[in-house]
Amino acid sequence: MTSFFKEIFHFHHQANHALIEPLTTHEASLPQTCQGLFCHLLNAQQIWNARILGEEPGEVFSLFAPESYYHHNEAHHLNTLRILDNIPLDMVIHYQNTQGKSFKNSVRDILFHINNHSTHHRAQIVMKMRESGIIPQPSDYIIYRRQTI
Secondary structure, three states, rough: HHHHHHHHHHHHHHHHHHHHHHHHHOOOHHHHHHHHHHHHHHHHHHHHHHHHOOOOOOOOOOOOOHHHHHHHHHHHHHHHHHHHHHHOOOOEEEEEEEOEEEEEEHHHHHHHHHHHHHHHHHHHHHHHHHHOOOOOOOOOOOHHHHHHO
C-alpha cells in the first residue's frame, strides 16, 4: 500500500507542477480564485503533513507569491514521502481542525483525503483556466501512468 501511495503522490506532485507554469505565465488574465485555490491545495497538504508529523500547521488560506509555488510543491511532496517512509499507514493521528474541534484518523485516511482534496481543487483551477481561454496540459492520472510505465 505504501508504494501505491508513493506513486499517487508522485502523480499529484507532477500534476501540481504542470499547473504552475500556466498559473504564473497567465497570472494577470486568470481569475484571482485560481491563485487562491492553488495556494489552498498546497497549504492543505502542508497542514495535513504537519498534523501527521506533529509539527505546527500553517494557515489554510494563506497566499504566497507565484514564484514560490515550485518551492512549496517540492517541500510538501518531500514531507509526504518522509511520512510514507517512516510512519505506518494504520497509525491513528489525533488532531484539531481549523475550528479547534478534535478528531482522529489513520495516516492512510488522511493521505487518501489529501489526494482527493488536491484533485478536486486542481479540477476547479483547470475549469477557471479554460473559461479564461487557457488550456493547461492534461493532468489525468491515466495519462501520467502512460508516460511512466
